[in-house]
Amino acid sequence: MGRKSNAKERIIAAAVRNFWDRSYGSVSVDNLCEEAGVNKGSVYHFFTSKSAIIFASIDAWWKDLQGSVIEPAFDPEIAPVQRIENLFRNMSDYQKQKQRDWGKVPGCPFCNLGSELSTKDDDLREKIDDIFDRYKVYLASALQDARDAGELSGDIKNITDAVFGCLCGLILQAKIQDDPAIIANLIPNLRSLITNSGNNPPG
Amino acid sequence: MGRKSNAKERIIAAAVRNFWDRSYGSVSVDNLCEEAGVNKGSVYHFFTSKSAIIFASIDAWWKDLQGSVIEPAFDPEIAPVQRIENLFRNMSDYQKQKQRDWGKVPGCPFCNLGSELSTKDDDLREKIDDIFDRYKVYLASALQDARDAGELSGDIKNITDAVFGCLCGLILQAKIQDDPAIIANLIPNLRSLITNSGNNPPG
DNA sequence: AATATTCTTTACTTATTAGTCAACTAAATG
């Protein structure tokens, strides 16, 4: 009952865009109002605070990333290590697309936000930690499949952290150098990072 | 001639601390004044803007990091790959120390700042890019030594980017999980990332 | 058609922000 509206979605869309390519601190609620074509009262009708908007953005970012980058990469038909290679390839392409659309490589929204605010807001830190865990489930599963196929012997958790760390770090490098190719450049080295991990090669 | 003062140094010290463990947007000039024990007029006597303060902080961060983490790791007496292992070990210890001092793992100040502001301020992006280049010179040099010793065959630039990406990414993971050990956990896998890069192992 | 519900509008408050300015003080130099 009552009145119908897509204002909430418009506000989230504006938040997703602006908090990503600028930052939390650089974007005001008024900025979001303007971009969403909404009055301030409407924002505070749907959200209790600016902080609540960022939590909604995180969920929206995750859905987008999961649908357009992660799920397509982790096709169980594909060989396990290649799934991870796909993740880096897809992420590189995804950042390239954003660069075309927005003029700059925006980096990883979770990493950006975590870098900016995780020491200030522990709930936010935990939320991002939680997103990272969901992310790593995909990696750990592929790595487990690789292990079952006899392709690696190291500790799954450690390799997961290493690969995920690499991914986040390279996305940041891509942002700072405004060059998405940096992410894809790891791909030739990825297999040896994964499969040789924990083994000291002879020599 | 004129009056003597260490106010500029006190302002920079306050900036180094606050911009690091909070963020650029979360720290006001007034905050810095309070912590430095200085009036606002003094800040604008030494600096043209808040932005100018962050540029001074970047230089101070670099000197600190270079002296306490990087230089000690890259001792030419030590075997090349081990220098890089030392870097990860020292960085892990360094973050642990900050965690003790400040209550939280603060992460990499350059990465934090780059994540927050590099899409908004291109001069800042370039400055951070420049710091990253100085950082990578150490890595590339150790990798070249390893190559000269016949320990690896891949492309130095790519491996440098990969290792540096890993480092930045793991520092961020350490921040989000408030656990500096994550950085050191890569060490057992580091040698194979470096030495096997570009080689597809048989199987 | 009356009513309850949901959403919108607009003007408002209170706090904080970066940055300015002119008077003032301390030290070094001539």
Added chain:
DNA sequence: CATTTAGTTGACTAATAAGTAAAGAATATT
């Protein structure tokens, strides 16, 4: 000792910030 130079003080501005509140408009339910 007077003057110049370097740094300090604290009140000020103008803009922007997050958040509020009350009245009004659109829709579904009875």
